[in-house]
Amino acid sequence: MTILSYEILLTLAVFILYFLYYRKFKFFTIVEKLEQHNIRNKLPRGKCPPSYPNGWYRLCRSGELKSGEVKEIKLCGRHIAYYRGTDKTVYAVAAYCPHMGANLGIGGQVKFRSCIECPFHGWAFDGKSGLCVNSDKLDPKVVSTYCYPDIERVTKNQKGEYLQKISEGEVKIKTYLVKELKGIVYIWLHSQESKPWYDLVSEQSDHLSLRAESVNYVNCHIQEIPENGADMKHFDYVHYSAMDIIPSWLVQLRWEMRTKNAKDPDFLEKMTHPVEKCRTYQKSIFDQYLANKELIPYLNVLLLDGYVILFNKYKFHAVWATGFQMGPATVALYVKSAIFEVLFKQAIQPVEKFTQKVYHTVFTNNYLPYWISAYLLHAELRQVIFDVKLWNAKIFSETLRYNMKNHADQALLNWRQWYSQFYEGSAEFEKGLDVLEW
Structure with a gap:
């Protein structure tokens, strides 16, 4: 009888622990608390483009x-x-x-x-x-x-x-x-009430489950955030650390990156991955996005290879990623490794002129334990926080000085040329924001 009681208690304890684990990690969220006395958005930002570019924006999950x-x-x-x-x-x-x-x-x-x-x-x-x-x-x-x-x-x-x-x-x-696509609701906002120029892609991701989401408040001009994806050089200075708790002499991250507008004539030639297994995975994703012909002028693509370096000596190709920036505020980043696949969706909501609400939503393989998807969100969020510290304190560069012999600076210039198309009519719209019209 005593042994039976122990077995019942042990089973009950295991059941309760798993229930708590399931409730905590099945959909894991990290929401930054908005500081009520936050005055960072009052800092001078320099001369900036309009604050609300035209495009599709996340409304809610x-x-x-x-x-x-x-x-x-x-x-x-x-x-x-x-x-x-x-x-x-x-x-x-x-x-x-x-x-x-x-x-x-x-x-x-x-x-x-x-x-x-x-x-x-x-x-x-x-x-x-x-x-x-x-x-x-x-x-x-x-x-x-x-x-x-x-x-x-x-x-x-x-x-x-x-x-x-x-x-x-x-x-x-x-x-x-x-429009409601794959668990997220989007809204079309245009300063001149134009109809949508493009549709967002409803990606083929039924094999991935919605697992986690983070929310951050960022004080900067909206363009600073998506521009990060085209900034190849900053990875070497901002994202070299794997984790705050791991010393850089033990483990470092190194990134190799390419970015290009999908309408460029040499897009496929320049963006095709040299490794066959990566190229096969990449093609399956390209086929989804490039089939949307209306989207192509408003689509910027980045390829990212991630390497882990141990003891400043041993280099391992850990992950490869393909990111699609659709319009001014929506990014889908596919991350693939030997054992898992992750889809990160980034969405920016401009709350005020220099206050952005940034979402990162995580979809992972169904077979991954819930705690791993929570860990992946934490790992991704660490890298975001490195950027947030810079965004919150920087001004917008109105006059740009590029080293045109440097491919990274060429990519930044091309990206700004591409992004500028989303501001049509936005300046006139913002001048009338204080007037309520029915």
């Missing part, structure tokens, strides 16, 4: 938005309410109700499957059309629109009215195009 749930976000100078209708589709609309200005994302509720109801007076807006509707038949509400002739001075018009009628008819709010 699919699992963060349940059916019937409503949230709000400040993103790229816009206040946006987003929600998952009871039809399971995600919608995003301008946050402020045109009736009395309430924020639909704070206290709003899903109505009529695809609509959001204002928490102030119950006006409902269809997430597809933006129309204010009366019922589940989506019949539009007809309203009268009034405005102040001069709201800043509150003057009368010629009829002696402080508020004058300007129209009568249907009313609608702005809607945003939203």
